[in-house]
Amino acid sequence: MADRGVALDKASSPPPNPATGGVQQATVYRILLAISFVHLFNDSIQSVIPAIFPILKDNLLLTFTQIGWISFAINFTSSIIQPVIGYAADRRPTPILLPIGMCFTFAGVFLLAYASTYALVLLAVILIGLGSATFHPEGMRVAHMAAGMRKGLSQSIFQVGGNAGQSLAPLLTKFIFVPFGQAGAMFFTFVAGAGILVQSYIATWYAGMLKAGYTFKKRAANKTISPARRKSVRNATIVLVVLVFIRSWYGAAISSYYAFYLMDTYRISLENAQIYIFLFLASGAIGTFFGGPLADRYGRRNMIMFSMIGTAPIALILPFVSSFWAGVLLVISGFVLLSSFSVTVVYAQMLHPGNIGTVSGLITGFAFGMGGIGSLVLGNLGDAWGIDHVMIAVGFLPLLGFLAWLLPTDSKLDEWASE
Template sequence: MNNKTISSTAPIIKEEQDQRHLQQATIYRILLAVSFVHLFNDSIQALIPAMFPILKDNMLLSYAQVGWIAFALNITSSVIQPVIGYAADRTPRPILLPLGMCCTFAGVFLLAFAGNYALVIFSVILVGFGSAAFHPEGMRVAHMAAGQRKGLSQSIFQVGGNAGQSLGPLLMKWVFIPFGQMGALGFTVIAAAGIAVQTYVAKWYRKMLNEGYTFRKKSAARTIDPARSKSILTATIILVFLVFVRSWYGASIGGYYAFYLMKNYGMTIDDAQIYIFMYLAAGAVGTFFGGPLADRFGRRNLILLSMVGTVPFALALPFVNQAFALVLLVISGFILLSSFSVTVIYAQMLYPGNIGTVSGLITGLAFGLGGIGSVVIGELIDRIGITTVFVACGFLPLLGLLALLLPGDKKLEEWAAE
């Protein structure tokens, strides 16, 4: 190799070394910061279904109208996420992190004073937009701060969100029962704290970008085999559908099971919320352990087992006494949501480098479609009764058998490595 060749390749080698240095360190303070904001964001989202019994009584709403509130939240917080994620993958926008939380602040403030159904819907839409702005960029920050520990970073990031979701029932018990709708005003403090943390994270994010961090590996242009492209598209459709089904079943528990407990067991609102909390808290624990379990048993296997393994508990749930129902809820919550972070990692391996788009697709669009499930469930409860609906919902996790059609881990790793 002559001196000219050495001279021309030196900057490339230096750039690759710099990239490796930037991407190898695991920045725990940023991971924890973005996880806490995920907790803030999702706990604020969780307050909306927690308010359903209060709103239903205050405004004399039907179950279908309650479902439309859930739909407004999910459709705005989720369906536009792939669009934001796609844009962020092309042009990162750290400013969206604090701006999104500002939107959430405005939505929560208005919700506390909403005196009619239309204003409730508008307030919920603002909260949804704030969440949509946070998730794709938050996912990219978690990926950036992970270094070589991508699985751990996903578990830390996602457990923050699921822990926030699990707080919804406690919010009902400790905030909305004693203070009513005005209790939402207290969550402006959480939103304000989120703005402060997001500003700190956004500054670090911008600094990393300025130092040359990139999510995409530079490589020569290549043509992807059409057969593989078709297989990746098929796997993506199956994965989104599975997350949709998981979200639909989760919507039945999180949004309506408290009503079921009150009707069939004569439970009070605050006691019923403890059951929902235990289900969601078990799901948060399952999310944390899902990554290590997938490392041991395989990502596809974990996705399959998390869905199919929930079936016997979901089918038995409407037919047991209230003490055993709590046991079934805890077990099914842990099993079902153990695949939460795994589905995201699986999708990231299908589309390496497109972190924001994948986040929007899996944690966004699929959950937005799950919001449609809330509307359908509400309509069905009005028409055929809540008991019949919960018996039918018990069959939903059976659709997890479609995970057998997903490519195995070995094939997935081959695709991601090329």
């Protein structure tokens, strides 16, 4: 009876595909929705960290530099561990890591609620970072496996859960941390507990698919890749990681520090400042969902380029507009900036077919970890220059989106995939 779910999926699927080990199911929406909800759980908990920054700053009398170190701790922990887990998962899939990762997250938010020293806060966020690092590679593989032939759609569903979770951070501050303070983090132990249960269900399905013979498509063992092609793939990967790093750096500037800018410049209360951050992140979640279909129509490389360059003029004028127009521009920039979120993942998967976990480690792990370094730098600059000057300076970051011209065209990627 353990393989009943697998059998049902196979019964309604197209004919077996040898490239996937003879098991090619139709798109399994119940699993895609489940892993997307867990992604929402995971990233909403991770978003607790920047959401609680103003509370921690007051409770522990922290500087912007110390806040930057907290952001660095969670992002860099994920960046170190996630590529390693992804690389290992590509060689030996381990479904049990899904609930184990959420256990780390549970421990982290529990400790965060009672952390009375800076050192304990750092330890708590490191545990949350480990949980996130464990989830993403295997979660990405589950989304790929459940997608059937609809890989782009599956990435949109999977990634929109994460970005929707991140968008909740400002509301969490307004409705949980402002009234309850740091102890409000205890609420997220229930979210983590629910995540453990759902992850256990997903892990059972995942293990059943592996037992039934599912394998991830890889290049043929006897197929040789020319040195020129290998160099092109390597260079494209570097450019893609740099672009995601830049996007993450600007996103960190808005999510972690723009609330302070609003409070200092417009004399907006903490509760109302969080609404602005929510608008940016919520529109980003919507952009993530629509980015995949838009890329199918206009091209993956074009979408990646548009998401960065299209954000640039908005980012440049944002610090100089009124509070009303700031809200309007945040909605537009969030949608545009994150419209390439799932697209970059699919693009990277096409560069490295079969290495789903490793790609996840590079794109959602290492690159975002480098964004954590950016957040640390911004914290130091905030103390040295003032947060208003920092927000003006980061407006120039999206201009680096012109680097997307260096990426291979979609037709070139398709040509490589057909060889």
